[in-house]
Amino acid sequence: MNCILLPAANFSNESAHINEAKQVEHISQVLAAKVGDTLKIGQLKGNLGSAIIADITPERIELCEVKLTIAPPPKLNLTVVLALPRPKVLRRLMMDMTALGVRDIILINSYRTQKSYWQSPMLGRLDEFVLEGLQQGVDTVAPRISLQKRFKPFVEDELAQLITNRAIIAHPYAELSFSQYVQKQLENSEPPHSSVLPSMVFIGAEGGWIDYEVELLIKQGCQAVHIGPRILRTEAAVNAILGQWLLYQ
Amino acid sequence: MNCILLPAANFSNESAHINEAKQVEHISQVLAAKVGDTLKIGQLKGNLGSAIIADITPERIELCEVKLTIAPPPKLNLTVVLALPRPKVLRRLMMDMTALGVRDIILINSYRTQKSYWQSPMLGRLDEFVLEGLQQGVDTVAPRISLQKRFKPFVEDELAQLITNRAIIAHPYAELSFSQYVQKQLENSEPPHSSVLPSMVFIGAEGGWIDYEVELLIKQGCQAVHIGPRILRTEAAVNAILGQWLLYQ
Secondary structure, eight states: OOSEEEOGGGEETTEEEEOOHHHHHIIIIISOOOTTOEEEEEETTSOEEEEEEEEEOSSOEEEEEEEEEEOOOOOEEEEEEEEOOOHHHHHHHHHHHHHHTEEEEEEEOOTTSOGGGGGOGGGGGHHHHHHHHHHHHTOOOOOEEEEESOHHHIIIIISGGGOSSOEEEEOTTOSSBHHHHHHHHHHTSOSSOTTSSOSEEEEOOTTOOOHHHHHHHHHTTOEEEBOOSOOOOHHHHHHHHHHHHHHTO | OOSEEEOGGGEETTEEEEOOHHHHHIIIIISOOOTTOEEEEEETTSOEEEEEEEEEOSSOEEEEEEEEEEOOOOOEEEEEEEEOOOHHHHHHHHHHHHHHTEEEEEEEOOTTSOGGGGGOGGGGGHHHHHHHHHHHHTOOOOOEEEEESOHHHIIIIISGGGOSSOEEEEOTTOSSBHHHHHHHHHHTSOSSOTTSSOSEEEEOOTTOOOHHHHHHHHHTTOEEEBOOSOOOOHHHHHHHHHHHHHHTO
């Protein structure tokens, strides 16, 4: 936790309290903070700032001199459409996409997504993983999340109106490389090149997308691109691909 | 495992055998492969290719019609100097850096590296993690790895001759952003821009580098750059940063 995020209800005037067990434990045990220490805090959906610890009990921490004056960092102009991964990696992926500042996350079914993944209790804990990601990335605004259990109806009926500035599909067998794609956009745009990157990226889970899925997406105007001959773990791929947005922010 | 890597000793003429327990288990259980199926294989330090399964026993798999005709993908012209992370994340980091094609990995001590990390049995298993990374990334050539338990002597006495084309330090409090850094290099170079990225990057573990470390590195000619206001998990940061090299390969 690089900051402690609290809901608006926990604030009153210049004081606030923390009663979430994980946060209390982190502050007293990991940070080993004491009365009088300054904490980096934020208000969910609000500003970031600091506060001073006024009192610590095993269940509750009281804060005073609360100052929330720093706006959260801007979100990336980006929707990630991710094939629902194994429950085990879902937590870290949600955390990382949130920490990186993705604005919209769509978890979608794919041919290689096992049906059992949609039954995972992890899907009921997305808010928790998002909170972890916000506290890691020092942000207060959660990404919008939607679940799409049916690939074809989503792609055919809903996708087109969600693409604001081009969409790409990460696909190892694409002819065009991500770097060629960016180069093309650079040639067709004027600096500052903030819009050379697409506003939507499709990333498959282990095993990637099948040809049928890729073709359906291409029919809706998406461009398939590869990121080189190397195949990465889903987690590594998501971070490596989204890292490109860091360059153009 | 996106390919099965075998040492040269396991090959003879057009046949080969697999007797490594993990590999045998993966082929028979995860892939559920049968006699007659084709496997994607590679020879450590050699070529990639395919082979056909001639026989399967619980301990050993015989291969025939071995064809090793594909050169492994080129390595990134990159040395990652990584503050030794928690043992728990070391495995995945070694795998990911290997899968991404980093040529040299230097694990170094830092102020925020706990002393106990250097005693971890994980450090004795680096070859195993590298093999996992090669089999994930479909490569046959391991990165060179070195351990530097003393930060200052390494930086002062050895670093300069290891930097072939600039070095950067990932540091959240740097004034220059990674994107400004790349922009500057683009302005000073002609296409193709394969050398706009540095040949060495320093990445801290949790908590990052302390000022003293950053100053010592700057004195040796390294440039500190930040990747935006968001703070990422070490794993996410490594992949997001190294992802930049995918654009210029």
